[in-house]
Amino acid sequence: MSTTPQLVVHRDKELMAQAAAARLITRIVDAQASRGSASVVLTGGRNGNGLLAALAAAPARDAVDWGRLDLWWGDERFLPEGDPERNVTQAREALLDAVPLDPERVHAMPASDGPHGIDVDTAAAAYAEELARAAGPTNHGGVPEFDVLMLGVGPDTHVASLFPELPAVRETERTVVGVHGAPKPPPTRVTLTLPAIRAAREVWLLAAGEDKAEAAAIALSGAGEIQAPAAGAYGRARTLWLLDAAAASQLPRALYPPASA
Numbered sequence: 001m002s003t004t005p006q007l008v009v010h011r012d013k014e015l016m017a018q019a020a021a022a023r024l025i026t027r028i029v030d031a032q033a034s035r036g037s038a039s040v041v042l043t044g045g046r047n048g049n050g051l052l053a054a055l056a057a058a059p060a061r062d063a064v065d066w067g068r069l070d071l072w073w074g075d076e077r078f079l080p081e082g083d084p085e086r087n088v089t090q091a092r093e094a095l096l097d098a099v100p101l102d103p104e105r106v107h108a109m110p111a112s113d114g115p116h117g118i119d120v121d122t123a124a125a126a127y128a129e130e131l132a133r134a135a136g137p138t139n140h141g142g143v144p145e146f147d148v149l150m151l152g153v154g155p156d157t158h159v160a161s162l163f164p165e166l167p168a169v170r171e172t173e174r175t176v177v178g179v180h181g182a183p184k185p186p187p188t189r190v191t192l193t194l195p196a197i198r199a200a201r202e203v204w205l206l207a208a209g210e211d212k213a214e215a216a217a218i219a220l221s222g223a224g225e226i227q228a229p230a231a232g233a234y235g236r237a238r239t240l241w242l243l244d245a246a247a248a249s250q251l252p253r254a255l256y257p258p259a260s261a
């Protein structure tokens with residue numbers, strides 16, 4: 001388990017998105033070369049969608065064998081299929097509709113007009129079962145081997161739909177739970193839990209923009225995961241914080257020394 005995060009700070013959010021997209025392409029290509037396929041967990045939010053848009057625009061995207069890629073989601077806004085606010089809808093617009101994915105390997109989280117209706121807890125349990133079915137005997141904690149799991153960091157330090165102090169962030173057994181009363185709309189959501197997140201080989205936290213500066217500083221300064229969920233997100237092999245200079249602007253000097261004059 002690698003709880004010590006590595007930080008990479010880029011000049012601005014555009015460069016961060018492009019560099020993260022290039023990094024993701026390399027990671028997927030490497031996994032496909034060594035194991036035949038790759039498994040990635042997507043995040044919603046501005047930074048996650050920025051990365052997907054940068055990936056769509058990258059010529060090197062053709063290096064990925066899109067048919068041998070499993071896509072999962074870290075969280076979803078529990079809304080009807082096709083709602084523009086759903087993370088999967090936004091991901092499709094940013095990238096997924098433009099690449100030849102195998103639809104069987106695109107594991108969207110359930111919608112509120114799906115087979116489980118508006119029962120978000122049953123929908124969350126169904127996604128946990130889907131993950132468990134994909135997990136092999138050597139995988140960790142009921143989820144498949146995620147090569148990379150990406151998380152946007154909210155201004156309040158939330159990651160996925162794990163908000164400070166809400167029950168979901170305290171979950172220690174289940175891999176997926178329903179969220180009720182999220183402070184950010186919509187209030188009803190589905191999310192991976194911290195144990196599921198920590199089963200990933202690599203966890204990448206994306207934070208760009210001034211409104212993420214305080215959250216990054218809190219999460220990287222030893223805060224507890226109940227108060228600052230981003231502090232509890234780490235991978236088995238690597239934990240990477242990808243920031244732009246604005247989001248890094250309040251980090252303690254020991255972590256991110258200011259550039260010398």
Ligand SMILES: O=C1O[C@H](COP(=O)(O)O)[C@@H](O)[C@H](O)[C@H]1O
Nearest residue numbers: 043044045046047152153154160
């Ligand atoms: O609602 C959500 O917000 C977070 C962060 O989004 P951002 O726009 O502030 O970057 C996102 O990571 C999560 O997937 C999403 O559901």
